[in-house]
């Protein structure tokens with residue numbers, strides 16, 4: 615740690631250093647991870663607010679390295695984006711998620727997170743086509759989750775890509791809606807089916823401040839105006855369901871319904887939820 619004036623030790627230097635070392639290690643280990651089979655997917659159900667039907671699941675990536683252990687996607691995905699590896703990793707995620715979804719009992723759909731780097735790679739349409747063909751999944755059962763920043767940076771180039779994906783029959787959602795950009799005008803111009811209400815707005819529903827609570831409602835209204843549907847993310851308490859229902863939100867996802875789980879556990883969960 616560096617010494618600051620009066621002999622104080624700046625404590626924040628240590629964690630910053632650690633993070634640097636950690637990232638360097640991840641950058642070294644990441645190129646091998648795909649070939650070594652260190653990635654897996656877990657799935658989190660999304661239910662309707664009306665009858666509690668599970669209509670789909672979101673696929674979430676996990677990386678387990680023999681020495682580094684389990685690394686959070688929020689940590690390794692930025693590293694994979696920096697070195698471009700997110701493109702082949704993203705292709706693997708698409709293929710794996712589509713294959714799994716073909717096993718689900720009631721034609722549930724699968725939502726796959728797509729990185730901005732992957733969207734702008736020029737390879738996404740091809741990757742999606744390949745995943746659909748290899749798995750035999752009906753295109754209408756695949757949903758791609760995109761972030762606002764990915765859509766706005768180079769909107770003119772993104773639009774043809776989205777239109778081609780839509781033409782394949784794939785659905786498109788905006789993840790973490792409302793946390794990225796303040797501009798709404800792009801929403802009208804892009805072919806989007808669904809907005810995901812960020813967890814921060816969902817959590818704000820539990821606060822006494824009317825202004826905080828109004829954000830989730832605003833997202834639902836925007837979605838309705840543009841004929842999109844909504845998923846509330848990060849729902850940690852069943853007490854939130856009546857409020858979300860009153861707002862006109864369509865679907866919920868979060869620990870209160872189910873934690874993300876491996877493919878086999880999910881199959882059991884789906885069968886039970888059904889019967």
Ligand code: C2E
Nearest residue numbers: 674675687688707727728729848849850867868869870874
């Ligand atoms: P996200 O897309 O917003 O995913 C939701 C995150 O919230 C997941 O974290 C999920 O496990 C967590 N979560 C779900 N329900 C609750 C809840 O009730 N409370 C709380 N506190 N958290 C909840 P996870 O799996 O760690 O993923 C973090 C982020 O990493 C994702 O955020 C997404 O941006 C990214 N990510 C994950 N998988 C992929 C992937 O395959 N490709 C890309 N490009 N990004 C991915």
Ligand code: CA
Nearest residue numbers: 672727759789
């Ligand atoms: Ca997501």
Ligand code: CA
Nearest residue numbers: 789790810847
């Ligand atoms: Ca999200």
Ligand code: CA
Nearest residue numbers: 789790812813
């Ligand atoms: Ca997020």
